[in-house]
Amino acid sequence: MNDYKISSGYLRLALCCLLLLSSHAWSDRILQDKYSLYNRIVVKETGDFICLLFDVRRDPRYQSCINPKRPKTMVFPYARMAMASLLFVPEPSTILVIGLGGGTIPIALNELFPAAIIDTVEIDPAVVEVAKEYFGLKPSPQLIVHTQDARVWTKRASHRTTKYDIILLDAFNGEYIPEHLMTQEFLKEIQALLSDRGVMISNTFALSDLYSHESATYASVYGAFINFKIAESNNRMIIAPVNALDDKTLRATAAALKSRLKPYAVPITRYANVIIKARKRKPNWQQDARIFTDQFSPANLLQGKKR
Amino acid sequence: MLVVPVIYILAFTGGFVIMSMELLGGRVLAPYFGNSIYVWGSIITVFMASLALGYLFGGKLSVREPTLKKFGYIFLVSAVLLYPLILFAEPAMQWIFNRIEDPRYGSLAAASVLFMIPTIILGMISPYSVRLLVDNIETSGQIAGRLYFVSTLGSALGTLATSFYFVLWFEVNQILTYLTLALVVMSILAAFTHWRVNKSTSI
Numbered sequence: 490m491n492d493y494k495i496s497s498g499y500l501r502l503a504l505c506c507l508l509l510l511s512s513h514a515w516s517d518r519i520l521q522d523k524y525s526l527y528n529r530i531v532v533k534e535t536g537d538f539i540c541l542l543f544d545v546r547r548d549p550r551y552q553s554c555i556n557p558k559r560p561k562t563m564v565f566p567y568a569r570m571a572m573a574s575l576l577f578v579p580e581p582s583t584i585l586v587i588g589l590g591g592g593t594i595p596i597a598l599n600e601l602f603p604a605a606i607i608d609t610v611e612i613d614p615a616v617v618e619v620a621k622e623y624f625g626l627k628p629s630p631q632l633i634v635h636t637q638d639a640r641v642w643t644k645r646a647s648h649r650t651t652k653y654d655i656i657l658l659d660a661f662n663g664e665y666i667p668e669h670l671m672t673q674e675f676l677k678e679i680q681a682l683l684s685d686r687g688v689m690i691s692n693t694f695a696l697s698d699l700y701s702h703e704s705a706t707y708a709s710v711y712g713a714f715i716n717f718k719i720a721e722s723n724n725r726m727i728i729a730p731v732n733a734l735d736d737k738t739l740r741a742t743a744a745a746l747k748s749r750l751k752p753y754a755v756p757i758t759r760y761a762n763v764i765i766k767a768r769k770r771k772p773n774w775q776q777d778a779r780i781f782t783d784q785f786s787p788a789n790l791l792q793g794k795k796r
Numbered sequence: 797m798l799v800v801p802v803i804y805i806l807a808f809t810g811g812f813v814i815m816s817m818e819l820l821g822g823r824v825l826a827p828y829f830g831n832s833i834y835v836w837g838s839i840i841t842v843f844m845a846s847l848a849l850g851y852l853f854g855g856k857l858s859v860r861e862p863t864l865k866k867f868g869y870i871f872l873v874s875a876v877l878l879y880p881l882i883l884f885a886e887p888a889m890q891w892i893f894n895r896i897e898d899p900r901y902g903s904l905a906a907a908s909v910l911f912m913i914p915t916i917i918l919g920m921i922s923p924y925s926v927r928l929l930v931d932n933i934e935t936s937g938q939i940a941g942r943l944y945f946v947s948t949l950g951s952a953l954g955t956l957a958t959s960f961y962f963v964l965w966f967e968v969n970q971i972l973t974y975l976t977l978a979l980v981v982m983s984i985l986a987a988f989t990h991w992r993v994n995k996s997t998s999i
Contacts, residue, residue: 526833612832638830641899669826783827784967791964 520623525615528663532623538564539623541591541616543663552661553591555624561597561752566722567692568593572750573717573760574655577688577730579742581605581654585646585682587639587670588660589616591624597753598655599632607632608653610639612660640669643678652684658691665694668786671703675783676710688730695725698791701778708772709780716767717760728764736765799864802989803925804946806871809982810921811950813975816958817878818843821911823968824881828889829903838903839911846912850919857920858927864993867924868986874917875979881910882969882976922947 520539521532528543540554554564563569571594575581582605586595589611599607611617614636620626628634635642639660656679660670669675683689689711693703695718704727707714711729718725734742743761750757781788821839822831829835857866889906896902925943930936962971 612830638832638899640827641830644828644893645897667831669831672827674827782967783823784969785963786823787964790960 521619523615525613527613528616530613530615530619532619541619541624543661553593553620553624555591555593560625561600562754563593563597565593566719567724567726568597569753569755570717570719570722570724570726570760571657571659571690571692572597572753572755572757573726573728573764574657574688574690575746575750576739576742576757576761576764577728577732577734578654578686579746583651583653583655583684584608585653585656586610587643587656587658587679589620589626589634590659590661592620592626593624594657594659595632596624596626599629601749603631605631606651608635608651609633610635610637610642610660612636612638639667640675640678643675643682647678647681651682652687653682654684654687656683656687656689658689661692664789665699665792666788668781668788669783671706671788672781672783672786673706673709676707680710683731685731688728690729691727693725693727694723696723699788700725701775702781702788702791704772704774705776705778706781708776713772715764716770716773717764718767719760719763733768739765798989799993800929802864802985803867803928804943806867806982806986807921807925807943807947808950809978810871810918811947812954812957813874813878813979814843814847814915814918815951815954816962816971816975817911817914819955819958820968820971821907823963824885824910825889825903825906828893829899829906832899834900835903838900838907841904842907842911843915846915847919850916850921851923853916854920855923855927858924862924862927864928864986864990867921867928868983868990870917870920870924871979871983871986874914875976875983877917878914878972878979879976881914882972885910 518534519531520534521530523530531542533540533542537556537558538554539557541552543552551565553568556562556564563572581598581602584595584598584602584605584607586598586607586609589595589609592609595607595609598605609632611620611634617626617634617636621628626632626634658666658670658679660666679689691707694700704716707727707729711727715728715730716725717728739761740758743758746757779785818839821843822836825835825839829838854870888909892902892906892909896905922943925947926936926940929939929943958971966974
């Protein structure tokens with residue numbers, strides 16, 4: 490099926506995730522269940538894992554999971570995929586993460602690059618508390634948590650001079666991405682915060698009617714982006730580097746990063762190969778799909794319709 | 797005979813426009829002030845306070861020689877005041893955003909600047925309609941009840957139509973333009989009915 494190898498380790502991990510999602514397979518223990526202003530926040534112990542999820546009534550959306558025995562290992566494919574941004578900027582000095590969740594990604598980036606300044610923006614103070622209590626988030630002068638609406642923060646940030654080497658868009662609520670964080674105007678504001686060697690990486694889903702609209706919106710701002718997908722995940726990472734690096738550079742960077750990313754279970758050389766192939770592919774969405782703007786962004790209404 | 801249904805149609809439309817506008821308010825403010833609960837708090841506060849003032853002024857206005865023609869002017873004035881929202885929302889919000897750091901007070905200020913005046917005018921519709929409809933004390937409560945039934949039903953429908961369908965079909969500014977047009981049409985309807993009634997009574 491796939492022309493790249495999946496090592497047994499990753500198979501095991503994928504299996505774990507599958508078991509995790511069919512939650513009956515494990516004896517679950519609810520560690521915390523509360524309503525914040527924005528979400529129902531549940532922290533659940535399930536097997537070896539501690540997971541954060543929003544809104545569990547019908548369709549549980551797992552935001553983050555960790556295995557306390559192996560806290561570095563990134564449990565979800567999307568978190569590992571986000572680390573592919575390092576292929577474009579292997580030594581980032583400034584990082585912006587929109588949407589904290591359990592904090593898996595900023596914590597890992599902070600461990601890997603202790604000198605880098607990491608700004609994270611999270612709207613929900615209760616999520617920040619959960620990340621600190623259960624997921625090992627320790628805010629510091631290098632790992633700064635801004636408890637604010639990301640749109641407001643971004644607009645304020647455009648008045649400052651800081652530019653970011655890596656910008657990760659990962660803001661999710663119980664439904665999908667908030668509608669005012671999916672518009673062309675917002676993506677332009679984010680683009681203005683990129684440094685001249687920077688890369689924007691955005692975590693999206695690839696399932697609903699939204700796909701074409703969302704893709705066309707990103708393309709309208711970033712041009713031909715990299716559509717980064719892997720077989721074991723429904724997530725689709727949109728990667729838009731300021732400088733398109735050649736295949737050789739990407740492979741060399743992957744080789745250099747490989748051992749550092751190993752404890753996090755990030756298969757960076759495989760990702761580099763997937764990305765090199767993805768770059769050559771033609772867009773697989775309707776390119777004339779209507780673009781989301783601040784004037785038109787019914788994303789959550791479209792999300793219900795299956796593609 | 798013609799007058800009563802026309803007044804109800806106008807009151808229904810007034811209710812529809814108010815709530816449609818309120819919902820769109822969230823969309824208009826989101827790029828500058830976010831989507832947090834306090835943004836909705838600001839919008840609802842401004843609409844409620846403005847309607848309260850509108851009721852007061854509308855009641856006051858209805859004391860002096862109420863006519864359907866004057867009633868129609870309320871709609872025309874609200875349309876004229878609603879339209880600048882489309883033209884000046886961006887620069888107004890940018891101006892406020894640059895001066896007020898706290899998004900709570902920023903959104904409150906922006907909601908006030910953008911929505912207060914047209915909503916005050918729209919708030920005048922209900923008491924003025926009651927005055928036009930009531931002809932004796934015995935049925936005054938019943939008529940007021942019926943009027944609130946119609947206008948609040950309009951509000952319910954305005955909320956539903958806007959949030960379920962309009963945002964899926966149109967841009968925010970398009971919807972605001974249609975709302976403005978609806979108000980203009982209502983003022984013409986009022987003026988026309990006034991003219992018809994006057995003509996038939998003068999014969």
